[in-house]
Amino acid sequence: MADSQQPQTQNWNDFVEQWNERFLDALEDNMEAQARFVESWSETVGEISEENELSDGVEGYARAYETWMNASQQMVDRTNDALEGEDVDIEEFRDIWLNTANEAFKEVMSTTAFARMTGETVGDVLELQQQADEAAEETLHTLGLPTESDIVEVGDRLVELERRQHAVEQKLDRVLEHIEDEQ
Structure with a gap:
């Protein structure tokens, strides 16, 4: 009995190790994205030295x-x-x-300075959100769970199948009508 648990334990350990590695990779990506965001924000604030924007802000x-x-x-x-x-x-x-x-x-x-900083901040946040979504999707795939894009794909395929089924049913109805008319 101990021998049969050994491979299961090893598989579980491998799975957990792989999941931990993915999680740490996602965390590292998130930290790097946050660092890029802070750098971008700092650069934006530093770039507001254009006289009109600066005076408007002041x-x-x-x-x-x-x-x-x-x-x-x-x-x-x-x-x-x-x-x-x-x-x-x-x-x-x-x-x-x-x-x-x-x-x-x-x-x-x-002020135009506030509008500029807000616009760039929103852009950076959206980019960060996209990176987080990609990391989450990658993690879900690693865990063998469906992602939003998987569900959307299944839904699209289901709609296409329903459309084709409806077309086949219409053709079948016309064939049956034609057969009934000939009798």
């Missing part, structure tokens, strides 16, 4: 800073009003910060 951040300073002043004013006995609703404080956050983000996000 102006956007300055407007956002001014918006926050105005909100701080509003908070101080309303706090003083409350200390002087005025009935100040606590929700006013929340609304001041929420509205300020919206305005400040709008100021920053409307």
Whole structure:
């Protein structure tokens, strides 16, 4: 009995070892992709030295800073009003910060520098996603499990078979009709 378990244990060990190697390869690929992403992002930020983009970005951040300073002043004013006995609703404080956050983000996000960095970041993230999907598909194949592309292929083949079956049924119906008409 111990001899029959030996080959099974060895097969399992080989399988686990192969799976671990694939996992480590995928992890290494992921880390390399993340490093490329960080390098790309750093280069993008460094490349924003074009004068128009840089000045637009600085102006956007300055407007956002001014918006926050105005909100701080509003908070101080309303706090003083409350200390002087005025009935100040606590929700006013929340609304001041929420509205300020919206305005400040709008100021920053409307700059060309932000748009450029966001566009490049989205591109890098999509590339990273594709690499992760490829690594996952490779791992699933290694484990003998179907992947999304396998399921799509099976579905396409099934649709084609149904289409052909329908065509054969139509031809058969015409042949039967023709035979019935001759009788």
